[in-house]
Amino acid sequence: MKELELVCPAGTPASLRAAVQAGAHTIYCGFADETNARNFPGLNFSRTEMAESINFAHENNAKVLVAINTFAQAGREYLWHQAIADAYAAGADAVILADLGLLAHAAENHSDLRRHLSVQAAAANPDAINFYAQEFGIKRVVLPRVLSVEEIAAINREIDTETEVFVFGGLCVMEEGRCSLSSYATGQSPNMNGVCSPASHVVYEQKGTAMVSKLGGFTIDMAEQDAPAPYPTLCKGCFRVDDHTGPVFEDPTSLNAASLIPQLAKAGVTALKIEGRQRSRAYVTAVVRSFRRAVEACAADKAIELGILANLSEGQENTLGAYKKTWR
Amino acid sequence: MMKLTLGPVFFHWTADIWQDFYARIADEAPVDRVVLGEVVCSKRLPFYETLIEGVAERLQRAGKEVVLASLALTTSPRERKMLAGLAASGFTTELNDLTLLHYLEPDQQFTVGPLVNVYNAQSLNWLIAKGASDICLPPELPIATVKTLAAHGSAQNTRIEVWGYGRVPLAISGRCTHARLAAKSKDSCQFVCENDMDGLAVDTLDDQKFLAVNGVQTLSGSRANLVGDVGNLSAAGVNSLRLSPHSEDMVHVAKTFRAVCDHHITEQEALAQLIEQAPGLQYCNGFLFGQAGADWSHAG
Numbered sequence: 056m057k058e059l060e061l062v063c064p065a066g067t068p069a070s071l072r073a074a075v076q077a078g079a080h081t082i083y084c085g086f087a088d089e090t091n092a093r094n095f096p097g098l099n100f101s102r103t104e105m106a107e108s109i110n111f112a113h114e115n116n117a118k119v120l121v122a123i124n125t126f127a128q129a130g131r132e133y134l135w136h137q138a139i140a141d142a143y144a145a146g147a148d149a150v151i152l153a154d155l156g157l158l159a160h161a162a163e164n165h166s167d168l169r170r171h172l173s174v175q176a177a178a179a180n181p182d183a184i185n186f187y188a189q190e191f192g193i194k195r196v197v198l199p200r201v202l203s204v205e206e207i208a209a210i211n212r213e214i215d216t217e218t219e220v221f222v223f224g225g226l227c228v229m230e231e232g233r234c235s236l237s238s239y240a241t242g243q244s245p246n247m248n249g250v251c252s253p254a255s256h257v258v259y260e261q262k263g264t265a266m267v268s269k270l271g272g273f274t275i276d277m278a279e280q281d282a283p284a285p286y287p288t289l290c291k292g293c294f295r296v297d298d299h300t301g302p303v304f305e306d307p308t309s310l311n312a313a314s315l316i317p318q319l320a321k322a323g324v325t326a327l328k329i330e331g332r333q334r335s336r337a338y339v340t341a342v343v344r345s346f347r348r349a350v351e352a353c354a355a356d357k358a359i360e361l362g363i364l365a366n367l368s369e370g371q372e373n374t375l376g377a378y379k380k381t382w383r
Numbered sequence: 384m385m386k387l388t389l390g391p392v393f394f395h396w397t398a399d400i401w402q403d404f405y406a407r408i409a410d411e412a413p414v415d416r417v418v419l420g421e422v423v424c425s426k427r428l429p430f431y432e433t434l435i436e437g438v439a440e441r442l443q444r445a446g447k448e449v450v451l452a453s454l455a456l457t458t459s460p461r462e463r464k465m466l467a468g469l470a471a472s473g474f475t476t477e478l479n480d481l482t483l484l485h486y487l488e489p490d491q492q493f494t495v496g497p498l499v500n501v502y503n504a505q506s507l508n509w510l511i512a513k514g515a516s517d518i519c520l521p522p523e524l525p526i527a528t529v530k531t532l533a534a535h536g537s538a539q540n541t542r543i544e545v546w547g548y549g550r551v552p553l554a555i556s557g558r559c560t561h562a563r564l565a566a567k568s569k570d571s572c573q574f575v576c577e578n579d580m581d582g583l584a585v586d587t588l589d590d591q592k593f594l595a596v597n598g599v600q601t602l603s604g605s606r607a608n609l610v611g612d613v614g615n616l617s618a619a620g621v622n623s624l625r626l627s628p629h630s631e632d633m634v635h636v637a638k639t640f641r642a643v644c645d646h647h648i649t650e651q652e653a654l655a656q657l658i659e660q661a662p663g664l665q666y667c668n669g670f671l672f673g674q675a676g677a678d679w680s681h682a683g
Contacts, residue, residue, distance in 0.1 A: 126502035129531040156505025179458050182466075182485035201557025206458060229554040229601070230456060233498065235523045236553050236594075239603055239676035242669065244523055246500060267589075271675050274587040290554075294593065295586045296564055303585055304560055304601070377557045383569035 058354040059316065060326035062120065062219060063343050066098040066333055071108045073336045075117045078347030082112055083120040083151060084332065090138040091122045092175060092231075093332040094249030106145040118148040124173035125249045126154045136160060143168045151197065152176075153232055158191040171219070172196040175232030175246070181213035188216045195219055197328065199230050200310075203380045204318050211323030220319060222312040223342060224330025226376050228290050228305035236289045241271035252288045259284050268292075311373040313346070314361055316353045385613065385644040386623040387637060388416040388519070388544055390497075391452040391477075393423055393552065393627065394597055395576040398431045404628065405438045409445040411634045413641040414626070416517075417442050418477050420452040420469075422496070423555075424598045425462045426572070439474065448475075455479040455498050455555050456599070475516075484513060492516045497546055497625065498555070502528070504535045511539050519625050522546035522607065525673035526619055533620030542622040547609045548636055549627025550582060550595055550602035551667075551676060560596045569599070580630040592665050593677075603676060605667035610657060611650045611681045612668060613643045631661040654681060 063079035065071035071082050085091025087099035100108060109119045121142035127135040135157055142150050143165050150168060152158050153175035161170055174197040178184045187193050195217040198207060211218055229236065231245070238244035241256040256271045268276040268287040275287030285291075290304040310330070312319070319327065327350065329342055349359045376382055389408060392401060408417065419435055419442075421428040439449045451474045453466055469476045470486035478484065479496040487493060494517040501507050501520055510518060518541060520529060529545060536543040561583060562572035576583075582595030582602055592604040609616060609624065616624070624644075626636055636657065643653040658664075669678030 126500055127505070129503040129528040132503055132505065154500065154502065154506060155509050156503050156507075159505060159509050177456075177480065179456060179480075180463060180482055182463055183457070183480065183482040186481055186485045199557075201456065202458060209460075228558060229556045232500065233455075234554040235521075235551070235676065236601065238523045238670070239551070239553050239594075242673060242675045246521075247502065247523065262589075271677075273591060273593055273677075274589045277588050293588060295588060295590065296583060296596070299564055300588065303564065303596070304556070305558075380570065381568055383558050 056320060056354050056356065059320055059324065059350045061343065061346055061350055062326045062328045063339065064224075064329055064332040064334065065108075065339065066093065066095075067336070068100065068104045068108045070334075070336045070339050071119075072111060073340045074343050075112055075115045077340045077343035079117055079343050081118040081120060081148070081326070082108075083122050083328075084108070085122040085124075086138050086141070088134065088138075089125055089128075089247070089249045090135050092124050092173075092245055092249045093122075094125075095333055096254075098333060102141050102145070105141070105147075109146045113146065120149045120151050120171060121145075121147040122151040122173065123157065124151050124153045124175045126246045127157055128247060132156070136164075139165060139168070149194070158187070158193070162191045166192070169194050172216075173232070174199055174221070177230050177232045179230070181210050184210065184214050184216055188214070195325065197221075200227060201230055201377050204315060204322055204378050205380075207319070207324060208322035217325035218323065219326035219328050220324050221310060221330055222316070222319070222327045223346065224310060224334075226305065226308060226310040226374060234290075240273050240289060252286075257287055306372060306374075308372045308374040310376050312375055312378055313349055313359060315375065315378055316349055316359055320353055385617055385621070386415040386542070387413065387547075387640055387644070388418060388623050388625045389414045389633070389637070390519075390549070390625045390627040391418045391420055391422050393550075393600065393602070394580055394582060395424070395427045395430075395574060396580060397577065398434060400580075401431050402434050402438060404633070405442060407634055409441045409447065412637040414447060414637050415623070416448040416450060418450045418452050418494075418496070422452050422455050422479055422498075423600045424559075424576075425454055425459070425465060427574070427576075427598075428465070450475045450477050450494050452477045452496060453479050453483045456557070457482045458557075478515075487514070490514065495519060497522055498552060501532070504532060507532050507535050507541075508539070511536070511541050515541055517542045517544060517623070519544040519546065519623075522551045523670045523676060526615060526671050527673075529616070529621060529671075530619040533622070536622070537620055543620070544623035544625050545609065545616055545621050546607055547624030547626055547640065549606050549629055550604075551607050551670070552600060552602055553594070553676075554601040556599050556601070559599050560601070561598045564596065603667060605665040605677060605679070607668060607670070608654075608657065608666040609668055609671065610640055610643055610653045612671060613640070613650060615671075617644075631664070635660050
């Protein structure tokens with residue numbers, strides 16, 4: 056069986072080098088501005104860093120995908136157009152896009168630059184994917200995290216486009232590219248600003264014996280004294296609904312689909328994606344190394360060691376997310 | 384003149400309530416356009432599917448333009464068949480994700496709902512070139528962007544609509560939170576969402592109203608209410624406001640918006656009337672000013 060392509064995150068040039076050295080086939084990263092969906096302070100690449108990093112990756116037989124996957128703000132489209140042009144000039148192997156306007160722009164102005172459809176475009180069925188392929192010539196789609204393995208297999212039977220799926224890391228419970236929860240609380244959204252539940256709007260407040268985690272004035276979580284106050288990621292928070300108190304949308308779990316790699320391969324998936332451009336170099340190295348072993352084992356038809364990733368979820372519970380139908 | 388559109392019912396109302404609601408809209412509500420059908424969960428549609436044609440006819444006889452809405456998230460073969468059926472229904476259809484475009488004829492006009500990501504002129508122009516006659520913008524857009532897009536729309540004879548009233552659709556998931564809160568899963572939900580006509584309130588641990596759950600959809604806890612901003616929206620070139628159905632008296636809501644749009648009452652009077660008619664509701668309009676969507680800039 057052909058080895059699945061491992062697509063790994065890099066928030067900094069150092070992480071990119073670490074991921075390549077740990078065995079990543081492909082790295083995805085973004086420029087240091089709101090053109091990418093992980094627009095965090097201190098993260099992402101300058102133009103020079105991007106060009107140097109792509110050179111480094113190519114010298115080591117790895118590919119680089121540049122994520123330009125937010126939605127261009129009206130009147131400031133030049134920022135997104137420039138990002139696409141600069142990714143092209145730097146030798147990127149593909150750009151990852153979500154915005155209709157940017158897809159049209161890239162297809163028209165950089166027809167020889169390979170285009171991937173971001174998870175942010177939320178194309179969740181063969182009709183939508185084929186439509187994007189026909190209109191904008193996309194070669195690969197990153198599937199939304201709402202599909203089961205069976206549904207992914209069925210999609211692959213009806214499309215020619217390659218598919219890439221998330222296998223490890225933070226899990227959005229909402230369909231990405233279609234969530235304004237963060238901007239409802241803070242004014243800053245993944246789609247427009249490339250941020251979710253941004254640190255700039257987080258406040259920790261002592262209330263009696265409890266530590267309250269607030270986002271934009273709303274209490275998202277609470278910890279009793281001595282327990283660490285959880286970061287208030289909106290959809291992972293604790294709320295009150297009638298007589299239920301606790302997590303409402305998703306427990307603070309982390310996706311780990313390592314055990315599903317053989318099934319995903321059989322479902323016709325081309326590439327496996329690891330979430331976490333905001334993660335440390337050490338984390339990226341450890342995860343990439345483990346997953347490289349796993350995809351090699353899968354290609355050789357050998358059993359995958361499942362214990363290896365258990366320690367990397369930082370004490371959080373693991374989930375198979377939507378891949379398992381009962382998650383719904 | 385500012386037009387009014389009544390958006391689709393997002394919630395799972397019983398067939399009787401649903402039908403009675405539209406009968407009254409046909410007879411009494413001064414709205415120009417009504418969008419009908421299921422956006423949130425395909426499992427709900429069989430409960431009222433057979434009523435849609437009759438309701439549509441009644442609304443059309445009352446002089447309203449009728450549009451059929453498509454699903455926000457399409458995954459199963461059955462759902463794809465639903466879209467094929469919509470495209471062939473003879474009615475104008477509303478896109479809530481791009482899947483429907485696959486089923487429309489190249490020259491078939493359509494409208495665009497608020498769940499399609501139109502953040503800039505190039506996206507807007509692309510949709511217009513495909514045949515969009517009306518585009519309801521994403522609710523999180525600030526008024527400066529609305530103004531830019533309205534200018535592009537106007538230059539191409541496409542009407543630009545803004546989310547004017549009702550809980551704001553903020554997110555959609557593969558997972559049914561409503562079912563899970565009732566210790567069920569999406570596939571065996573027993574339609575627990577039917578119990579909550581405006582969605583199920585999600586409050587913070589210190590009892591602040593925050594969000595609302597409606598099946599796989601998450602909405603704002605507060606209702607967006609732009610009745611106090613109609614002048615600003617008109618000046619920005621907006622052609623239409625969308626009112627989203629809730630359990631309060633929507634005929635009254637529509638009449639109040641109509642009266643402001645026609646300059647028969649002031650924005651302040653309109654707001655006072657809405658508050659008097661449905662006391663206790665919380666409003667928001669922050670998205671319009673680039674603030675947190677939950678913010679509210681008016682008194683009351």
